[in-house]
Amino acid sequence: MTSPRTQLSRSTEDYLKAIYQLEVRGGAAHTSAIADELAIAPPSVTGMVKRLSESGLLEHTPYRGVQLTPTGRRAALRMVRRHRILETYLTTKLGYGWDSVHEEAERLEHAVSDEMVERMAMALGNPRYDPHGAPIPTPSGEVEIPEHVPLAELPVGAVAELRQVSDRDPELLRFVASLGLRPGVAFEVMARQPFRGPVAVRISGHVPRDQVIGYELARGLFCAVLGKEAG
Amino acid sequence: MTSPRTQLSRSTEDYLKAIYQLEVRGGAAHTSAIADELAIAPPSVTGMVKRLSESGLLEHTPYRGVQLTPTGRRAALRMVRRHRILETYLTTKLGYGWDSVHEEAERLEHAVSDEMVERMAMALGNPRYDPHGAPIPTPSGEVEIPEHVPLAELPVGAVAELRQVSDRDPELLRFVASLGLRPGVAFEVMARQPFRGPVAVRISGHVPRDQVIGYELARGLFCAVLGKEAG
DNA sequence: TCTAAAATTTAGGTGCACGTAAATTCTTCT
DNA sequence: AGAAGAATTTACGTGCACCTAAATTTTAGA
Secondary structure (H helix, E strand, O other): OOOOOOOOOHHHHHHHHHHHHHHHHOOOHHHHHHHHHHOOEEEEEEHHHHHHHOOOOOEOOOOEEEEOOOOHHHHHHHHHHHHHHHHHHHHHOOOOOOOHHHHHHHHHHOOOHHHHHHHHHHHHHOEEOOOOOOOOOOOOOOOOOOOOOOOOHHOEEEEEEEEEEOOOOOHHHHHHHOOOOOOOOEEEEEEEOOOOOOEEEEEOOOEEEEEEEEHHHHEEEEEEEEEOOOO | OOOOOOOOOHHHHHHHHHHHHHOOOOOOEEEEHHHHHHHOOHHHHHHHHHHHOOOOOOOEEOOOEEOHHHHHHHHHHHHHHHHHHHHHHHHHOOOOOOOOHHHHHHOOOOOHHHHHHHHHHHHOOOOEEEEEEOOOOOOOOOOOOOOOOOOOHHOOEEEEEEEEEEEOOOHHHHHHHHHHOOOOEEEEEEEEEOOOOOOEEEEOOOOOEEEEEEEHHHHHHHEEEEEEEOE
């Protein structure tokens, strides 16, 4: 329950958030993964990681990667909350498209005050998910851990609902939207090709729409299974 | 009409805005005035001013102060617009009090995109004044130059309207509000004491209110004269 | 006019967060 | 097991924006 006494630098906030995301996506956060995530050179990460571990925000086992301490995790979750509240606010209140909010939130998350985040959250009715379906941590740092399956792993006949899409790539988001998909939309898996091949889905709606989705994309579309049609 | 090619650093933006404000409040912006404004040491200003003048944002006559170039002025006015749109947005849309918006805007003005500023402006109906009565520059960098007189300089019998209050000091703003004063409120000057003494005013309203205002405060309350009562 | 005080600049130094090049350690494959 | 390759760290250097202390220039007062 320790809170960092001095306020953190922009870089620190970025590192903590990146490391948190890497931990969530499984396993330890290695130097090179952090470097990739933040688009900086690996030696820079080593240096920064040293400072962060001296500040008690994470623990570093040389050559083995890093792990957030409870303090570090709290700070990371604070950043995640800010980011997702901002994205939700920008889409809901300022008319941004879901493909363009990430970049704006990425800068604002370092500048807004806690008070402003909470005011925005209140104006939105304390939303639980951001526009991409990602769960928004509470102010005290609790997050739902979503039970998602990538579309790429659903069997033929599965009926599922799209729950979450990565907010990183605007082009990808525009494409996903153009298919008629967004969080909450249900569909049925009609066919799958082996060898990382495309997936055919029938998207529910007034007029069901058949779409074919490449394997790479399908790996980034996280779904909740609703049921299974009789084959 | 030159636009800076690389985007400016936070510090640069702060310097340009501060220098602009000093130029508006009259005369040249001297090293020490800039240092005071930004709460940094004078030698730091000298160094930064050198860099800014090499970037073509201002001109520096050693020992004589600095002056913004057209490019510098444009960048400064962009920051002023951002700040004032933000203040207006925060009060109007997020329920902030006029005493607390300055600090928040001070950080956000460096982080928001031009697009977001314009979206906020649109959501507000393109306001011309911020909550403290300061004129908001247009996106292309035009500002109204207000014809204000400090309350401290109004003669007895003058009927005037409060137009603008500095947004700097939250305590001052709370006090001004507690007197029943805010931009747009009319009043009559009932009495003045010499030797920088207090001013007595009768504030218009359902029930006119008599208030006494210290000289120092009265120097920061900028008014438009509406008329003059018969003595 | 000359000198003391004030303002400004120069000189030299700090921390942060990045970079490249080279050394080290870990991993994996034969 | 040993050696090649990958990952990581060490060593060293950069730019930015700040600092203090000392030198310089301007200004104002006797």
